[in-house]
Amino acid sequence: MPGAAGCLDRFCRPSSDAVTTMIGMDHAWLTRRRVALASIAVLALLLMIPNVALVVASTHVKKPSWVAASLVAPAAMLLAYFAVLGRRPRLACLLMAPFAALVPTVALYILRYRSPVTEAVVGTVMATNPAEAADFLGPWLWVLVALSLAAGAFAIVAGRLGARAGLQLVSSRRVHTTLIALAAVPVIAFASLQVAASREPPAARLAGGDDVDSRSFRIAQDSYPFGIPLTLGVWWSDRVRAQAAIARTQRFRFHAYRAVHPDRRQIYVLVIGESSRSDHWQLFGYGRPTNPELSHTGHVIPVTDMVSPWPMSIGGVPALLTRRPPQLGLFQPFEEQSVVGLMREAGFDTWWLSNQSPSGDWNSPITVYAEEAQHLEWLTLQKYDSSLPERLAEIVRETHGDLFVVLHTIGSHGNYDSRYPDAFKHFVPTVQDGGPLATDYQRVTNSYDNTVRYTDHVLSQTTDVLERTDAVTAMWYQSDHGETLPTATCAMTEHGHGFRYEFPVPTLFWYSDAYAQAFPGKVATLRANANKRATSADTFATLADMAGVGFPSHDRSRSLFSPTWRYRPRIIHPVWQEGNAWVDYDHADLGNGCELVRGRAG
Structure with missing residues (x-):
């Protein structure tokens, strides 16, 4: 039955126009994935800028081991982060948007003061009024505002591109679970170190500031962006201790008086x-x-x-x-x-x-x-x-x-x-x-x-x-x-x-x-x-x-x-x-x- 055979042949062999359309669709899909993947890679490089700035500007003796740790540690944490959230790249990028927006200001601070963002810096920022902050930024204020908005927006766009492309950085559930477990190890280790340090007397904490555990925590805390939450935690616990000390002395009185009264100010x-x-x-x-x-x-x-x-x-x-x-x-x-x-x-x-x-x-x-x-x-x-x-x-x-x-x-x-x-x-x-x-x-x-x-x-x-x-x-x-x-x-x-x-x-x-x-x-x-x-x-x-x-x-x-x-x-x-x-x-x-x-x- 030639007619039937011809009909069957039409179902089995798409027309040249259909093939072209399918190839075009595949090409567009691949292009979206590549653009999405490239945008996430650029976001990761953007988040590494403060770490590079620290290595360039730091006053530390730049031993190869310190340089390697200062760059490899944050890079490894970023890699683990995007791997853990590999099945949800949009969420991964959105969570990084605030840190991306902070990159210009943090990098400027590091280059100017040759120091990472520590709990001392956080405390200063919390105690600084907007006018002083504006004086610090000076002519860079509006440039930094524009760069910050652009960097934050880029993180959001990268997440949106990943979602539209259906991108999954890690598609295997078994690999995903393994990466989560591996990423949890350093987090638990650093958290344990912090808890142990908080239980030590202050003298022991200060005297032991050069041991392996302290150096490891310092490297993690100086790393951007994951050191920022650690630094905020250290600042908060430090602030709680200070407020307790203030409360202990605020009721004390000397019963002071003026023994002499000059006739002027x-x-x-x-x-x-x-x-x-x-x-x-x-x-x-x-x-x-x-x-x-x-x-x-x-x-x-x-x-x-x-x-x-x-x-x-x-x-x-x-x-x-x-x-x-x-x-x-x-x-x-x-x-x-x-x-x-x-x-x-x-x-x-x-x-x-x-x-x-x-x-x-x-x-x-x-x-x-x-x-x-x-x-x-x-x-x-x-x-x-x-x-x-x-x-x-x-x-x-x-x-x-x-x-x-x-x-x-x-x-x-x-x-x-x-x-x-x-x-x-x-x-x-x-x-x-x-x-x-x-x-x-x-x-x-x-x-x-x-x-x-x-x-x-x-x-x-x-x-x-x-x-x-x-x-x-x-x-x-x-x-x-x-x-x-x-x-x-x-x-x-x-x-x-x-x-x-x-x-x-x-x-x-x-x-x-x-x-x-x-x-x-x-x-x-x-x-x-x-x-x-x-x-x-x-x-x-x-x-x-x-x-x-x-x-x-x-x-x-x-x-x-x-x-x-x-x-x-x-x-x-x-x-x-x-x-x-x-x-x-x-x-x-x-x-x-x-x-x-x-x-x-x-």
Whole structure:
């Protein structure tokens, strides 16, 4: 039956037009899949940009193992992420949209500050108002907004393309289940490490910061984008601890009063230095011109023999702010408020301006005291310490009452070359200049001395602000601890080791003509005591007397402004010794090179 055969043949053999249509459909489907797959690959590369920026800009010694870990770890986590959600690529891309939108800002931060986004950065961002954030971004603001919107939109488009193409990155259920199990292993491991760390005493967490577990968690936390949730978790737990500490001290009262009432406005400024050592200050006998401005400033009284009990900020700052007994261990409880609370009780309008971070194991115990101020501002995003006296000038102009202002500087904290603008690159070559001798101790010294020279400028700016008023004004500067610098016999640097140069700290007092008229006896007494063997344990009482504040339990024998001041053994804590061991600094063996301070332990 030819007709039937012909009909059957028509069913079995599609026409050439039909074949062309089917081939076209297959080609379009393949094209959609390829475009969708390419867009997801581009999204993954976009999310890797902050990790590449960190490797390029980091101040770490770039060992091959660190570079590999910093790139391979986030790449592996991204691969696992897209594999786990391989059957739902649209969801995978949508969840990444916020992180894609953050890439331009995060990359800019890393390149500018040479640091990953840590819990300290998160804390600063949370405490920063929109105006300060806009100042940080400057002319890049609208460019970053546009790039962020484009990056976030691209992630959404990539997800939509994947869904329309019916793309499945992993089609096998068995492979999908296996990848989920493998991806869960590092997540569980890192979560376990965090839980275990939270149960350790603070001293153990800080002392053990260089072990394998801590380094592994640090690599994961620094990785983008998966480190962001980890960082947020660390910041939140840190914030909870800080709030608990604030609650323990907020009911404390000194019952302060004004012992003296000048007939005009009073403005007192405490400048807390960072990692500065007195033997690198021209004012204290250093042979280099590291204090060109203060050396020609009148009414400056250097306090030449001041010692900090601790070689790191977490102990050094509370030591000068509070009446905490110097024999107490780093984490033994002490529930009095600081000099900020004292001044607030006495009727001063209290301000805390900080160029450091509000969060982190090292910073939160200090933030507890910063929170005592009626006004608290974090200026970290402004980068350089000159933002502090600039803001002080605004506060002085905008207010009318008596002020007590704390300026917490970043000072000479490493990385040294990032602490001063190019205009203050006076001693060269520096570490940043690079070259085959980039680790030579003289380069480190040059970089460090430039930070001291810049601190000199910041302090001079501060005295200029105070001198331009007709108020009774004074400034007290004191560093939280010293610093170890490499020499021909010592390869170590920075602080926290308990070495000999981490305890003596530069300290000075500046006063206005109006202060000299209001308190001539105080100025004369401080001059008489300025070369005596003092300690940060004397600073609280000294600041109270500087401002003419009294309170029932005030021990004036601790005040350098008092004729009754008397010497006490200067207790210091070479860090990480067992228990709460301490050493009498004036009877210690200071050693040579960078040996630990040794002596009779308490």
